[in-house]
Amino acid sequence: MARVRVLLTLFPVAYALSVPTLDNSAQAIFAGKQPADLPHPDPTHSFWTHSPGANPLAGEGSTGELTNEADVCIIGSGITGVSVAYHLANAIQHGTFPVQDEGTNKVRAVILEARDFCSGATGRNGGNLTPYEFSRFRRAEALFGREAALRLYAIEHYSASEMARIARTAGWADTVDLVEGGHMDLLLTEERVKEAKADFDAAVAAGKTLNATWLDRDEMNSTYGTHNWGVRSPGYNVWPLKFVTQLFKQTRKVTPVLDLRLHTRTPVTSVSPLMAASFRRWELATPRGIVQCSYVLHATNGYASHLLPHMAGPGPAGIVPVRGQVLAMRANAPLDALSKISWVNNEGYWFPRPVTDVAEHPLVILGGARDAAGPPFEIDVTDDSIVDVNVGDVLRAFLPTLFPGLYTPGREPEAEWTGIMGYTALDIPFVGPVLNTNDVEEEDSYSYKGQFIAAGYAGHGMPRAFACAEVVVQMIAAELSNREWVAPAWFPRPFLTSVRDRPQ
Structure with a gap:
């Protein structure tokens, strides 16, 4: 079969690995030398x-006969893997x-999952489906061109809006707790306000249409109960596992031509070429x-590097595992006092869960504060069986400090867990054919022919993975045709994925 031919425009860019990454995790690009371990068999219990x-679907296909042959094998049952199946259908x-x-x-397809269904990053993240509006636009333009x-x-806007559209059209938006509450960047210092406005101005100058509302400290205090600055933009909250579950179920209904199987608790330990x-x-x-x-x-x-060891480490082709921590904390106020929006600042991200009673105090999902772990800041870690x-x-002290009276100091969370993210040198994922990066200039070096990847979302996979999965399906279809x-x-x-096509 012919190799995928990609129509490209190369962007003239220069970069240094010392540039801070999009989520202030520059350390991640310097760590990681060995291939990642398989997912831990006994992870912490996430709220989701x-x-x-x-x-x-936790144990779906974990017993009985294993599917022994398929046209497409998808390794991983999170948002990426299930989205691949959906786009394939x-x-x-x-x-x-x-x-x-x-x-x-x-067309025969099988999803293989090492643990329970959707038990990786998608089942363990913060539940935000929030596309960036203009955050760090200057850095992105400097690295990649306008x-x-x-x-x-x-x-990100395409991916998030498509996911919301699918859930609404199919009638399961409420089932997955999809909330279009908007998003707030909380700015704690005047310097952060200046930086945000500089990114805003750069995005406008580049021709981007922006949907953002700036709020001063008095407006933020009277409306949200915090004496800081803020900028509001569109965004969603969702129960990630429930979304992926419904998407999988819907995928099986799209066409009888797709024979889709799922095998959980079935880790892939190696991928080997068959005889010609x-x-x-x-x-x-x-x-x-x-x-x-x-x-x-x-x-x-x-x-990813467990099965693709050449992608281990911090190099231009590497994906480094990084552990994040999340908890579910009960607020000390009803939802109308907190609002339905999701929040982020330099140290954390959070949002209040939907409630059935307006007087109910909602659970708030809160993650971040990785720097508190100390060096090496949870980098090059695949063990999500413990918390730091x-x-x-x-994290426990975070919200009571920012929102006096809305959260109780010293209250214990109702759930606390960790999960493993994948970071790359530039905080952008790898999407496309898996390449032998030792000699990508030679056609004969394409020793992973038929293997594709969409991974390395740098903690921002929810608004990226769905669309990246669509692209790899397009690529496979193009090769077959x-x-x-x-x-x-x-x-x-x-x-x-091509090293030639990523900034050098």
């Missing part, structure tokens, strides 16, 4: 995954993904047996 009845339905087995008129920088924001004469190209080893397939999609984010006491102490893949108008070309 361990609330009663929240994960009906839609491509088949629209006739853009050719059927491989004309005898059965089926056109690519604009697309960096466009993909074999109908399939790759053999995936699991403790339950072997799966052979033609295409492999790595949707493993922070764990120091990070937990800072022996045609050129053309990037969507919203896709940032620096996301592409």
